[in-house]
Structure formats: structure tokens, C-alpha cells
């Protein structure tokens with residue numbers, strides 16, 4: 637096992653891991669400002685971009 641090789645792989649660090657990108661500037665967002673769950677089985681995340689301050693909402697139905 638080559639630990640140094642794993643630590644030198646920049647693409648592994650820069651992957652977005654499924655995080656949403658800002659629809660205005662394309663910046664990857666890491667943490668939702670607000671997360672809400674309702675009893676109909678829907679999770680709503682409200683995001684605010686650190687780079688351009690644009691806010692948008694994503695939702696997931698369970």
C-alpha cells in the first residue's frame with residue numbers, strides 16, 4: 637500500500653461528492669443553511685452560496 641500516493645491525489649479531494657453546485661456561479665456548496673423534514677416524507681435543503689450569496693432550494697422525496 638502506498639499511502640503517499642493516496643495523499644497526493646488532488647482529484648480525490650476536489651470531487652463534489654454529490655453536493656449541489658450554485659446555479660448562478662457553479663461553486664460547490666458543502667453545508668445547507670437550513671434542512672427541513674415534513675411528514676409527507678420530503679426533505680428540503682435551503683442553500684446559500686458562499687461566493688455569490690445566491691440562495692436556492694433542493695428537495696428529496698423519501
Ligand SMILES: [Zn+2]
Nearest residue numbers: 658661685688
Ligand atoms: Zn454562487
